[in-house]
Amino acid sequence: MSRLDPPRLSRRSFLSLASLGSFFAALGTAAAGIFRLPNPAVLPGPVRRFKLGPPEQFSAGSETAFAEQNLVLFRDDEGFYAISSTCTHLGCTVARSKDGFACPCHGSRFDSKGSVIGGPAPRPLPWLEVSRAANGDLIVSADNEVPEDTRYRV
Amino acid sequence: MAEAATREFLHNLYELPHTVKDACFRLGKTPESEREESQATFHNLFLHIHSVRVHVRTLKPTLTFGLGLMATASFVITIITGVLLMVYYKPSTDLAYQSIKDIHFTVSTGRFIRNIHRWSAQLMVLVVLLHMARVFFTASYKKPREFNWLVGLGLLVITLALSFTGYLLPWDQLAYWAITIGSNIANSPREFTDAIGITKFFDPGGFQKRLLLGANYVGQDALIRFYVLHVFVLPLALVTLLGVHFWRIRKDGGLAKPEDPPGGLAEWGGERRPVFQPLATKTYGLMALVKGKRPPVNRGPENTVMSWPHLFWAELSVFMVTVAVTLILSFYYDAPLKELANAAIPENPAKAPWYFLGIQELVSYSAFTGGLLIPVIVVVGLALIPFLDRRPGGEGTWFGTNNERSVFWQSLFFACAVTVGMLAFTVNYGWLRNWFPNIHQLWIIAINPGSLLVAIFAAWSLFILKRKDAVRLSAVSLFTCFLVGFTLLTYFATVHRGPNWHFYWWPSQWPVH
Structure with missing residues (x-):
């Protein structure tokens, strides 16, 4: 054995290192397990599909705000559309203003089609999917976004 | 025999108050000599x-103003009152x-x-911030106290987290909307991940x-x-880190202070005491050599x-002052309680507690930059201070090295001007989204007012570094800018x-709604 050879790992230090390694591996696994628990596997919460009533209830050119459902339902000549009133910035509820919508929390402003015209909001207000129930009532699915200018014809 | 036992019993009974007291307090009396005071x-x-x-x-009050202890005192008060509130509170x-x-x-x-509970919590946040400023401006983070500076930073973060979690518990409008915004x-990293589509x-x-x-x-x-977090x-x-914090104060040799001049006289309470002068022939035992830089010769x-x-x-007097301040505030000013939380109608304006309002102002430019990026940059920057400024000097003295005071004032005025200018510009002219809606x-x-402020402050501290050729002065300029920015943004948003979130000169001009 020349002096340049690295010293051989003794059985004792190998076993020590191995046991230390398994200790840290176990610790890491435990930590991962600990962080898995608070990460919910199923998100609790009500189904966000709202029955808003028969289409005849809303006249053409009307807009109806549903405060509890956090959305505004519009009807124009082409059909129905629904815009979410939850601000895309930090989740406050926007209110109707002169030129569209305004957020009370940090001053984001949107036009009446939900596009951002000022303030910190990163995205336009989402357009929500409109459909009909078996009995003919309008349904808005607040979890399903649709592209802007999508209309639902009755 | 029976009679003797009875007498002994009665004697013990008679002596009971004394023996119990002696068992509890080892010294058993007010110390009279220095030896007994040590005991x-x-x-x-x-x-x-x-x-x-x-x-x-x-012990000089103007070195520390008792700020660290005051923070501890207000924490003790929140613990006691918090446990009392838990008796009735239902989460x-x-x-x-x-x-x-x-x-x-x-x-x-x-x-x-x-x-x-509320006032001592607010006092705690304020005092922890002031304590950090004190430690910084007396250069008390320098070797060997770098680690304790980090521990202190951890304590600051936990203090803010405690405050934030406590904010939700009343479940009123303020609580609901502040936590909606906070969560x-x-x-908000989504703002960034959405923008690049990942x-x-x-x-x-x-x-x-x-989570x-x-x-x-x-x-x-x-x-x-x-609730569980809070x-x-x-x-x-917090208690664990506080233990480490105190322990390290002792292990790092007490509070930071300049070296005593060799020889001379110390003044204390109007008395002048001779400073320990070793005999020239004195040889020092090993015990004097094992710890510290050198044996305490001439010290x-x-x-x-x-x-x-x-x-x-x-x-004790710092404790008393803290208790007095919280009691007086609590006697005259009630903790607010708004209407029951309502997910349909946001509070307008929905303001966070005052120490988060600076962040809320930044958030009103960009949620990701203002709410996460800048706070993380600030905390990392603060954590790096003792590792980037390593030249000893000025420990335990306010503005202890050359030119510190003038750099402090220059930075104060500079940061005031820049922050006020930036706010005035933003209020008057809006920002990118107002000029280019499709940007x-x-x-x-x-690029927003918050990130520009950080960039300008960083540039200023680099300028000081070049101009004054001292890392400590650069750190002083940056820390001063941070303090000014924090204070002005907090004031402005409040x-x-x-x-x-519109600009008004005074709250009395708010429209009635």
Whole structure:
């Protein structure tokens, strides 16, 4: 054995290192397990599909705000559309203003089609999917976004 | 024999108060000599974290203003009042608001106790910030105290987290909307991941929000999580770190102070005491060599005084002052309680507690930059200070090295001018989104009044570094800018932001709604 050879790992230090390694591996696994628990596997919460009533209830050119459902339902000549009133910035509820919508929390402003015209909001207000129930009532699915200018014809 | 036992029994009974007292207090009397004063200190679990003798400089009120101790005192007050509030508080969305109302209107002394809890918590945040400023401007983070600076930073973060989690518990409008905003700030990395289109694969924002709320909205899961964090996890973490903080003060040699001049006289209480002068022939034992840079040759142990009673009087008076301040505030000003939380109508304006309002102002430019990026940059920057500024000097003295005071004033004026200018510009002319409605979100994340302020402050400190050729002075300029920015943004958002986050000169001009 020349002096340049690295010293051989003794059985004792190998076993020590191995046991230390398994200790840290176990610790890491435990930590991962600990962080898995608070990460919910199923998100609790009500189904966000709202029955808003028969289409005849809303006249053409009307807009109806549903405060509890956090959305505004519009009807124009082409059909129905629904815009979410939850601000895309930090989740406050926007209110109707002169030129569209305004957020009370940090001053984001949107036009009446939900596009951002000022303030910190990163995205336009989402357009929500409109459909009909078996009995003919309008349904808005607040979890399903649709592209802007999508209309639902009755 | 029986008679003797009876007599002994009666004697023991008669002596009972004395023997019990002697069993509890080892010294058993007010210490009269320095030896007994030492014993009084180190025979008591709660006093023995102090050294027996303390340097006269560290007792000077203007060195520390007792800020660290005041923070501890206000923490003790929040613990005591917090446990009392737990007797009646019920962490459920149906009952929380009513239980706070009960505490406020029905429970004997409940309103007062809740006020004390709130005011001491606010005082704690304020004092922790001031304590950090004190440690910085007296250069007390320098070797060997770098680690304790980091521990202190951890304590600051936990203090803010405690405050934030406590904010939700009343379940009123303020609580609900502040936490909605807060949890969406945790969600705000999405602003960046959405902008580059990778949210589907990599979504740290959504993960953070789910971890915090246990759901996609603020509800029962969020309330119980915040409750557990507020009453158990965070206080435990704080107490543990506080133990480390105190321990390290002792291990690092007490509070930072300049070296004593060799020889000379120390002044204490109008007395002049001779400083320890070693004989030239004295040889030092090994015990003098094992610890410290060198044996205490020419350094005077006579510059210290007994901790009992000098230090303990000082500590007791800081405690008393803290208690007095919280009591007076709580007597005159009630902790607010708004209407029951309502997910349909946001509070307008929905303002966070004052120490988060600076961040809220930044968030009103960009949620990701203002709510996460800049706070993280600030905390990392603060953590790096003792490792980038390593030249010894000025420890334990306010503005201890050359030119510190002038750099401080220059930076103060510079930062005031820049911050006020930036705010005035933003209020008057708006920002990128107002000029170019279709601009890509990445531009706004990168360039907004908040990120520009940080960049200008960093440039200023680099300028000072070049111009003054001293790392410490550069650190002083940056820290001063940070303090000014924090203070002005907080003030601006508190006073000048009204409904819809519009600018108003005074809250009295807010429109009635």
